[in-house]
Amino acid sequence: MTDPRPHAFSRSAESALADPDLQAALSCAIPRLLERRRAAVAADPGFEEARDAASRIKAEVLDDLDLHLERFIAEAGKRGAKIHAARDGAQARDIAAGIAREEGITLAVKGKSTVAGEIGLNPALEAAGVSVVESDLGEYIVRLAGENPSHIVASAVHKTREQVARLFNVVLGEPYTEEIPALVGIARRRLREKFFAAGMGITGANFLCADTGSVAIVTNGGNGRIAATLPRVHLVIASIDKVIPRLADLPLFLRLLARSATGQPLSSYVSVLTGPRRPGDAEGPEKLHIVLVDNGRSAILQGKYRDILACIRCGACLNVCPVYRSIGGHAYGWVYPGPMGSVLSPLLLGLPDAAPLPDASTLCGACAEVCPVRIPLPDMLLALRSDARAQGLRTPGEVLGSKLYAGAMARAGVLEALQRIAGIVSQLLWRNKAIGWLPWPFSGWTARRDFPAPAPQPFRRLWKKQRGIGPWNR
């Protein structure tokens, strides 16, 4: 993962709009995901109740996260897993590199893990002499292209089939094909060699079950299961908010996750991993290391944005967000794009380093409508905007503008005077037709759209003329 650069949001968004391949990829893949989700939710009559239940369980976890984590650590430890706690990204990287060194690992296969991207795991391991091969198809494609994932579920959603075909042809030297099964076959064949050779498998965790110390991983390619079971060592990188109280809660979350993410009733592969291989087990890693990453989350837990830690990374809020759908994930500048990212990234990176993200939304509310755990994302985006003002992150011009506007609106008389001036100017300049050009900061609007001309006389004045000021019209 390269350095975070959410500050470039505006420019990145503009280039995303001008990228025809990206636009083609988005308008092909996202509607399909949305339609599948819609159908899957419609086919599940208890879905709304399931959302309520999941949101309650997540609240239960966040009320006592320390207790649930302690329980997970104790239970997983009892079953032979080695647990490591990492305060921040640097510590997590050191721990992972240390494990690789200790175990003498030179090749690792990795499943998709967004928290690994968050802490910059791959470069740290590469620096420690471990080559890391991505085994999730999307991550594999993105890595081949030398890019970052643009989605928390479908990493390569920004690439067209033709782009992937060219990539496999040019970078891997495979014969050119646009057939998806053939492309998947190529990746599978190449990854298989790596799976057999790798000393370590790295995965994230979708859920950590506290009462049994189990790690639950879902994938559609099956790569997570192979990475977790085939190599000698399994390294799990999980953020502390992944914990759920009971293994018995898992079916509820799996149901919500699969339907919200891909519109499946259940993901193709669900692995519940409890401890390393025991004597007599037919398969499984000899060693299981679990790195629990805090990296700012216990601070979030204390504040008003606590509920963002309930996020189960389904990506539904990305798919439904009209802004994400227009520009894709790279413009957000870090591993977490879309509405959930626009809340989480400023909290993890600090608002000054991610200031544009809370503004990257029209607050239309679509994200809150689909969130399987009912996180009030628009409310949080709004609160972050208010924090930006309170922390002095707004430009003086914007603050002045806001004050002038509030001043003009403080008295109806002042407003009416301004409206009449605007009406006269509009008649003189534009003859009350649509306005085709406005100066900065409104020039962006008129670049592609007209702006309506102010009416010659405002409603309040016309009303007074028509009805007079009677007892009902103070």
Place this chain on the structure above:
Amino acid sequence: MREGRVLSYTRSMIRKNAVENAVPVSLFFTCLADTFAPGVAFSAVTVLERFGARVEVPLSQTCCGQPAAGSGNFREARRMAAKLLAVFDGEGYIVSPSGSCAATVRHVYPVLFRDEPRMLARARAVGERVYELSRFLVDVLGVTDPGSAFAGKVTYHDSCRLLQGPGAGSAPRALLRAIPGVELVEMDESDRCCGFDAAFAVRHPHVSAAMAERTLERILETGAQFVASADLGCLFTIGGLISRSGHPVKAVHLAEVLAGPAEAAP
């Protein structure tokens, strides 16, 4: 001709009833309608009076503060909210030809005054009385037929803030369907945000325009003559694209359709 007479007789009966059982309504006409589209506010009055409301228009109102609140400028937003709460203090319904302005009072004011119990109580009291026009007609007055003479093929764009709250998209549709001259043709993704949000449109005009263009494509696919919406903001962005591109479709406010063409533009 005869039909016209019957209609006008019915209307006069409705008006007579109206005076006797008048429902007092304060019109929250919104700064956008006030400044840019007085016809929308007049249309709202026409429809409300048609169904027996006694419309009061407090002229000391200005703006609900949505642009300030939405961009996180809570200090200014609170000032404006306090003003609106003072203007509409009292009893009776408050009706606005805007889903987003109504939603600002109902849903955003409580956020602004989270830490001020006295103002929070006032915000809640006023918020409960605020309705978007079509929801007021359907949910409160029980209107099934708006009695409009509007004619044409109309598609409806859900303004996204209006969607907040269950079934928000159903009232406008029920009313549009009941107009004899209106053929309602549904556009695809009618509830996908058109990119208008005052602060967003200024900060990210290109993304906003791209979103609007997508909405316009969906509108054009229907072959409708009119696109109606309950928010002027949506109509500004969609209408701005239409007037720039010269497409044969007209952006009209829901209130104008409900009122009928005669009262559409004074």
